[in-house]
Amino acid sequence: SLPKQVKIVEVGPRDGLQNEKETISAAVKIELVDRLTLAGFANIEAASFVSPKWVPQMATSAEVMQKIARRPGTIYSALTPNMQGFDAALAAQADEVVIFGSASEAFSQKNINCSIAESIARFEGVAKAAKEHGLRLRGSISCAFGCPYQGDVPLDAVADVVKRMRDLGCDEIDIADTIGVATPRKTQAVMERAIQAFHVGGLSGHFHDTYGQALANIYASLETGIAIYHSSVSGLGGCPYAKGATGNVATEDVLYLMQGLGIATGIDLDLVVDAGQFISQQLGRKGSSRAGNAIAAK
Numbered sequence: 092s093l094p095k096q097v098k099i100v101e102v103g104p105r106d107g108l109q110n111e112k113e114t115i116s117a118a119v120k121i122e123l124v125d126r127l128t129l130a131g132f133a134n135i136e137a138a139s140f141v142s143p144k145w146v147p148q149m150a151t152s153a154e155v156m157q158k159i160a161r162r163p164g165t166i167y168s169a170l171t172p173n174m175q176g177f178d179a180a181l182a183a184q185a186d187e188v189v190i191f192g193s194a195s196e197a198f199s200q201k202n203i204n205c206s207i208a209e210s211i212a213r214f215e216g217v218a219k220a221a222k223e224h225g226l227r228l229r230g231s232i233s234c235a236f237g238c239p240y241q242g243d244v245p246l247d248a249v250a251d252v253v254k255r256m257r258d259l260g261c262d263e264i265d266i267a268d269t270i271g272v273a274t275p276r277k278t279q280a281v282m283e284r285a286i287q288a289f290h291v292g293g294l295s296g297h298f299h300d301t302y303g304q305a306l307a308n309i310y311a312s313l314e315t316g317i318a319i320y321h322s323s324v325s326g327l328g329g330c331p332y333a334k335g336a337t338g339n340v341a342t343e344d345v346l347y348l349m350q351g352l353g354i355a356t357g358i359d360l361d362l363v364v365d366a367g368q369f370i371s372q373q374l375g376r377k378g379s380s381r382a383g384n385a386i387a388a389k
């Protein structure tokens with residue numbers, strides 16, 4: 092049987108916007124986060140404290156975190172690749188910091204400029220500091236289903252990074268399909284291996300919809316018991332270090348699926364559709380959520 096309830100982590104303000112070419116003002120990002128807060132998300136990935144030379148769009152993260160209207164109980168997360176990022180996230184009062192590694196050596200080099208082993212060593216300081224300051228710690232594993240540079244990624248490589256993230260003390264671990272290549276049986280094989288290495292309640296599915304498989308993969312993951320999913324309002328996004336990668340699965344589509352399955356999310360779909368319309372208008376293009384566009388057209 093499928094989970095009765097899932098947590099949807101809204102990653103649009105970070106994963107969704109990080110790859111936009113035109114600079115988006117902090118005011119627009121703040122309004123987007125505030126609209127998402129009002130829609131009822133328990134967890135919003137709002138910021139990324141990475142090098143502004145690598146990802147210029149995230150340079151306003153401190154201002155965004157400072158000015159958003161926080162709802163008590165909602166977790167506002169920020170990416171922190173190293174101690175410099177952690178210090179910035181702490182100052183910005185992030186509730187959760189995200190260390191992000193990869194199951195692919197090649198992608199690790201391109202994305203964070205070091206090997207998998209070096210990244211884990213670098214994350215140790217961040218993990219320790221997070222615990223000392225009572226912050227939640229999340230680990231994200233890119234390319235768990237395939238890599239734009241090395242192609243196939245063995246199940247053992249995924250399981251190995253899950254264990255390393257677990258041993259660092261992660262509260263939650265994301266199994267990410269950075270380039271959206273997974274299909275349902277493959278998804279189940281990877282998730283089942285991850286579940287052997289970490290408790291199922293702490294694992295999340297982070298699917299990009301590049302090949303149109305994300306909803307099918309979420310359904311396949313639900314069957315394995317995974318009950319945390321990442322999605323991006325209006326299907327925003329793409330990764331700067333994965334050429335041709337498109338956005339995360341659209342939040343509106345995921346919510347429509349969950350509604351139909353009778354799985355509780357605690358989120359108001361209509362308010363998410365409004366937030367999607369808002370950000371699409373700001374970006375000057377039609378949103379890419381099928382459910383969002385259908386509901387908005389009614």
Ligand code: HMG
Nearest residue numbers: 140141142145146172175176202203204231233234267269
């Ligand atoms: P590096 O060049 O190896 O690091 O970058 P460094 O320590 O040598 O520092 C170089 C410069 O960056 C220095 O500045 C540092 O101060 C600065 P300079 O002296 O040249 O003026 N710097 C920083 N500035 C601000 N905040 C920081 C920071 N750290 C260093 N935290 C580094 C290593 C990790 C920093 C770099 O590679 C980087 O920022 N990468 C970011 C990559 C990224 O953000 N990718 C997208 C997010 S991951 C993703 O989207 C995948 C995910 O969605 C899951 C999935 O779908 O797979 C999570």
Ligand code: MG
Nearest residue numbers: 106267269330
């Ligand atoms: Mg991503």
